[in-house]
Amino acid sequence: MAVCEVNGLQQTESHTPLIGGLPDDITLFCLARVPRRYHTLLKCVSKKWRDLVCSEEWYFYRQKHNLEETWIYALCRDKSDQICCYVLDPNSSKRSWKLIRDIPPQCSKRKGIAFEVLGKRFYLMGGCGWFQDATDEVYCYDASKNSWDTTAAMSTARCYFACEALNKKIYAIGGVGSNSSDPLSWDTYDPSANSWTSYSDPNIVPDIEESFVMDGKIYIRCGASSTVPPHVYSVVYEPSNGTWQHADKDLVSGWRGPCVVVDDTLYVLDETSGTRLMMWRKESREWVALGRLSLLLTRPPCRLAAVGNCIYVIGKGLSTVVFDVGKAGNMGGVMVSSSIPKLVTDDDVISCKTLSL
Structure with missing residues (x-):
């Protein structure tokens, strides 16, 4: 309860909890565990909930307790030469790119x-x-x-x-x-x-x-x-x-395309002949070919992003191929992967980044 002074008289201001009957720290404990894709709905409940979800306190709490979720953001250029931006929730059951307006x-x-x-x-x-x-x-x-x-x-x-x-x-x-x-x-x-x-x-x-x-x-x-x-x-x-x-000249010798770092290991997509994923081995100071990606799924030029152990290869029209570098096998040199459908439009991908919240 806060105390303020109005016209020389002391008055008390009662604190309105986020959820009636619950301390705010318990409410934060509960709400912060709601999946990120539902945060928009949380903000619709009340102004206090919206302020909480948008606050630095919310961001740092989820970060401290390993509750944050990583989404991928892609900066693109459309057919009319306009810059546009899309976001992908990798954990969604219906993975698809959404336009940021x-x-x-x-x-x-x-x-x-x-x-x-x-x-x-x-x-x-x-x-x-x-x-x-x-x-x-x-x-x-x-x-x-x-x-x-x-x-x-x-x-x-x-x-x-x-x-x-x-x-x-x-x-x-x-x-x-x-x-x-x-x-x-x-x-x-x-x-x-x-x-x-x-x-x-x-x-x-x-x-x-x-x-x-x-x-x-x-x-x-x-x-x-x-x-x-x-x-x-x-x-x-x-x-x-x-x-x-x-x-390092040995590292540079194999750096021939878009790259991403996963668990302090560098991966490069070599697009000089098809789409071949290369890995830099620090210990032996050499590049190792992990395998090729199917030309039926990738649409170069591509950009790379990583969420956990998964690398996302994102090409024209936001055609997306996903594979786990720790589990990915290959058949005849072609890497096993999953894919996310491309957009109806053929936007060019400029850059891809990940953001955890």
């Missing part, structure tokens, strides 16, 4: 836009247009609120750049900027301060094609059309000293 119109036509997840939010950053220079704008989608907002602009305008999350910060790396921008630079975003900090390093490659995080380090690979020498084809960021160094 109300994407900010300011970035709907941009090229070279970056996409990254941090906590319960994902961010759309930068990009450029046919008649527009690179921008520093950043838009944020809160998955618990199902709403968009703007956030602090990047220190540097960027387009076609790498973006990764590491140590609770977002890293925006390289890419093409405005005439005044330094292409050999990267920015970091601290959500607690809602601010960006800029750094530069001569080892940063402006023309970036792929990136991933493994063993607490960021790896970036430049585009195949780049004119940089082979020995700087890929670089790795070491957060302990804040520098970029040349990456």
Whole structure:
């Protein structure tokens, strides 16, 4: 019970519990165990329930007690050249991609836009247009609120750049900027301060094609059309000293397509001849072919995402192939997998990320 003062007189304000007759901590214990796909219904019960489900307290409680569920988000471009975003609940009995509406119109036509997840939010950053220079704008989608907002602009305008999350910060790396921008630079975003900090390093490659995080380090690979020498084809960021160094040449030799890290193991989808999944073995420092995916199910170019031990290969039209790297067998070199039907439209997949809530 809270006490407040009105016109010099003390009055008491009674607390209204989330559920009558139950302490709020017991209510939180119960409601936080409701599957994520029903959270929209919980928000319809009352304003107090909606505020709870959208709160940081709810997010951290589910995280602390291992109740969070991971969904996959795909940034796509449709036939009209518009940016769009879809979400997939891997645990649903009827797995299908759902459109996220109300994407900010300011970035709907941009090229070279970056996409990254941090906590319960994902961010759309930068990009450029046919008649527009690179921008520093950043838009944020809160998955618990199902709403968009703007956030602090990047220190540097960027387009076609790498973006990764590491140590609770977002890293925006390289890419093409405005005439005044330094292409050999990267920015970091601290959500607690809602601010960006800029750094530069001569080892940063402006023309970036792929990136991933493994063993607490960021790896970036430049585009195949780049004119940089082979020995700087890929670089790795070491957060302990804040520098970029040349990456392991043996690892780089097999990094020929979209990639994902599962249990600190790197997997790459080699699309140079069909769709073949490759795995990097750190101990023996070699690439191993796990098998090929059926051409009847995959529609390159594809992107990869991981939920638990399952890798999702997501191609044109959001055609999706799923297999468990711990259990997947193969028959004649073709990997055993399941699939999720594609959309009616043939949207191109730009990037895929996972968000746990």
